Amino acid sequence: MRVIVSGIPGVGKSTVIDLVSQRSDYSVKNFGTIMFETARTMYQINNRDEMRKLDIKAQIELQRNAAIELGKMDNIIIDTHMSIKSPSGYLPGLPEWVLKELNISSYFLIEADPDKILTHRLNDPTRIRDNDTEKDIKEHQEINRYYAVAYSVYSGATVNFIYNPENHPEEAAENILRRL
Incomplete structure (x- = not known):
């Protein structure tokens, strides 16, 4: 079985996914990391944030290359994004050709309060983030909901919205574990 756990940058997705992985028999595969490994060679980029540009x-x-690789694996949590905010607009993180390769059974969309996400982003020196406002973050979370529902219509997989409370990622992880 393959499931997707998603959320906008700074929502605490990686922390929640790590907790789910520790308490289940699922391994975690990061879609962006697989894409970056290819992009680094093909496009001579230096960090994952450059891929959006x-x-x-x-x-x-x-995306296509990463989906083919992941589609060959089983019992995985795919850490990815429902949408990618690019200079040209929102790009689907899981277009039709990706969904076809992955054959997903469930989507989990992690959400949090926009002000908490903004604070987390501002305090994360490891990434090069866009200068988003709380309003931008709220919009991006809403866009992700639309994408998640659209992907579900295409794939027949369930959609789950998971709230990640500040300083309590174990609550979000437990909510996911109950639904796996």
Whole structure:
């Protein structure tokens, strides 16, 4: 079985996924890391955040290659994004050709209060983030909901919205574990 756990940058997704992985027999595969390994060679980029700035054609090619690789694995949690905010607009993180390769059984969308996400982003020196406002963050979370429902219609997989309370990621992890 393959499930997707998603959320916008700074929502605490990686922390929640790590907790779920520790308490289950699922291994975690990061879609963006698989894309980056290819992009680093093909496009000579230095960090994952630069992928969002590649032209759309390049991003699509990277998505397709990662989906093929992940589609061969089983019993995994795929850490990815429902949408990618690019200079050209929102790009689907899981377009049709990706969904077809992955054959997902459930989508989990982790959400948090926009002000908490903004604070987390501002205090994270390891990433190069866009200068989003709370309003931008709220919009991105809403867009992700729309994408999650659309993906479900195409794939027949369930959609779960998981609230990640500040300083209590174990609550979000337990909510996911109950639904796996």
